[in-house]
Amino acid sequence: MKYKYVFFDFDGTLADTEGVNFVIYQSLAEKYNLRNITIDELGHIKKMSARELMAYVELKKRYLPFLLKRGKSLLKQDIKNVEPCKPDLINIIKQLKNMGIITAIITTNSRYNVQMFLNEHNANIFDFIESSSMFGKETKMRKIIKKNKIRLEDVLYVGDEIRDIHAAKKTGIDIASVAWGYNTVESLKKNKPEYIIYEPFQLMDICKPQN
Numbered sequence: 001m002k003y004k005y006v007f008f009d010f011d012g013t014l015a016d017t018e019g020v021n022f023v024i025y026q027s028l029a030e031k032y033n034l035r036n037i038t039i040d041e042l043g044h045i046k047k048m049s050a051r052e053l054m055a056y057v058e059l060k061k062r063y064l065p066f067l068l069k070r071g072k073s074l075l076k077q078d079i080k081n082v083e084p085c086k087p088d089l090i091n092i093i094k095q096l097k098n099m100g101i102i103t104a105i106i107t108t109n110s111r112y113n114v115q116m117f118l119n120e121h122n123a124n125i126f127d128f129i130e131s132s133s134m135f136g137k138e139t140k141m142r143k144i145i146k147k148n149k150i151r152l153e154d155v156l157y158v159g160d161e162i163r164d165i166h167a168a169k170k171t172g173i174d175i176a177s178v179a180w181g182y183n184t185v186e187s188l189k190k191n192k193p194e195y196i197i198y199e200p201f202q203l204m205d206i207c208k209p210q211n
Helices: 018-029 039-045 050-056 061-076 089-098 111-120 137-147 162-171 185-190 202-207
Strands: 005-008 102-107 128-131 155-159 174-178 195-197
Touching (some): 061 111, 089 102, 089 202, 137 155, 155 162, 162 174, 174 202, 185 195, 195 202
Parallel strands (some): 102 128
């Protein structure tokens, strides 16, 4: 097997939360004195890293934890209406598990929101779910890898953002960046992930045993 563990991001990778998160941002922008964003700006914003976006919307770092906490709370109200990013994604992950691969979710969203989404889509198929801070995925992944005595070469992370690539590279694991998420394919490629995938079935090819 090429990879024995596949860790997934949640927002923009598994769950299509972009629309609802845009609405949530608009509701929080005034409270935190953030730059107002229009739909027309999304194409430009999708090329930015998380840190670049924070600067663009004039979000002070000290407010980030409060903003994320409130955003997760508001998302809780709509999470049952959120659909998977791709119709066949859950089925593909089930096939990975049938291959003997351990799957997990490592996300900056709350475990509650993730679990509600999984319940709604009959997708309680992951071995574990871990929540991290906005820029804490690297630390979380290292702890998981160390605790379970996992070899770095056995792990693949699947995410949709530039920060996912940075976290994976700092951890020392490979990453498959998805083309359907928050950041544009162009911006993802500039950060040199091991793989770019356009459809979920490509994960099967990446993870299958090598000859």
